Amino acid sequence: MNNERNTSKVAIIGTGFVGSSYAFSLLNQGIANEMVLIDINKEKAEGEARDLNHGLPFSSPMKIWAGSYEDCKDADLVVITAGANQAPGETRLDLIAKNIKIFKIIVDEIMKSGFNGIFLIATNPVDILSYATWKFSGLPMERVIGSGTILDTARLRYLLGEYFELDSRNVHVYIIGEHGDTELPVWSHGTIGSQPLQSYFKKDNDKIKKDLEDIFVNVRDAAYHIINRKGATYYGIAMGLARLTKAILRNENSILTVSALLEGKYGLDDLYIGVPAIVNRNGIREIVELDLTEEEMKKLHHSANVLKTAIKPYFD
Template sequence: MKMRGTKLSVVGAGAVGTSLAYAALINGAATHVALQDINATKVRAEALDMAHGSQFLPPHVTVEGSDDVAVTAKSDVVVVAAGAKQQPGETRMDLAAKTVEMMKTLIPPLVEQSPDAVFIMVTNPVDVTTQAALKISGLPAHQLFGSGTVLDSSRLRWLVAQECGVAVSNVHAYIAGEHGDTETPLWSTATIGGVPLKKWEQQTGQLSPEARDRIADQVVRAAYEVIDGKGATNYAIGLAGTRIIQAVLRDEHTVLPVSAQLDDWHGISEVCMSVPRVVDGRGVGRALALPVNEHELQSLKDSAEHIREAARRLGF
């Protein structure tokens, strides 16, 4: 595989940003990881804690942390994990408004430091944040995209594997649409070991419509369950984010359900949301025109309108 570059910057030293930086380090996704946050004491401590384990990291991997945006200069990939914290009584739209307002001051200096970098948005609500950041940055559509439903699809595959008693690697299924309550499982194109789900159900009696509905509901509720138990989701998104980073830095041309601007995908346009797309050294590439049934298409159109309306309220 061709290495596109080796510097990764992660903006935001909270639970998600630090987990992502840590996962990237131990996977050797980049040889130089820079962690940036406005909290100088915390970001330096987080980077120092990771650096103390350098003996056990892949060779030639380094990490540094700073509150100065200059630490991100000349990055090959910049991951934005910084965002406003949701306060008691606040709605998701309140959170979106604060986060998008933050992006107006956060994104331009990052682009100035690394104009050729591929930008990956992780901050929630990720689809709205990605749509706003794309316009704020002025970058080409291929150069900035969101982590989308890569994590949701991983949750779906894990649950299907648990239900059917097979390895996760043998399950191929995507969640598309919003990274959130209106997301849609693409059951019609899902397979287990190459066997379409409809045939799998006929052959094994597993994955009935009721079971699929239960699994889809579990995927939607997964984040809420983790947050209720420990306050944040961080490990799985750290791994999912690292997978996306590797696809870019290794120029893999890997298909991942990331959130990016759509242009007439099954009639859906002018919105950032997740469908399976090719991810490579340039960033996000073409969207796969995989077939969807009538129910899935309507759900995806509803999801697109939900994102579009949220972005519209915020001026994007």
């Protein structure tokens, strides 16, 4: 990782809905000094760069341009948002075959440039493509991070905030596991402010438990609802990627639910899956191993088995 430079440079691969929304978030929040947009459709990347540059008089100074894989050489962070999108009726796992092929080409080209920074993966299925990026790149596991369940956790915090009529930033409950149909909420560690979530179950215990389960189902299926209505999800994940970028470039040591390689934590090995982790300038500093209930651990292992079965044909 290049820590000697005074600038912070982000390369974005893919300028579709997610990539361009993420670029806009970076510009709005002034997170990086340099941003290069790379896309197989060079004109699209150029158009996005021009449009973003026209916002610079309203923002912090930033160098923004459309470039090529060679521009990844001295990037601190390469963020991959390229690939086939989830269509109505498709699950994230339906995209594996198409996107693994695309990723092999992309990651090989990036590594050919001499890139030695951190990968941040957003393309679905994110857990499997993070694992693929780690394998294809040969980089240490701490420098390949997937967006994991950062958005799912944000969705849950938002809906719980609405339910309890509280600022969602004061709600702390994690979603872990696959970013997909087998994810799970960690109710046992949930807090609102500094109070355990369980303390809110004083009255109507059964009703609140049912309501929370309904909220979780809404979170798990949120992408399907949005895709059916507007064709794709991109604002939420763009904000999540910007949050991760800030944690990395500013060396925050923040705990975020990302897709990380497990090697023994939670009794799992050799797979990327969404878990809380400490993120800083070097990537993933440490996996946070929560003391899960027996039921939560069983659901996490089920989620892991689904991912392992899905990826086995490609990395056996």
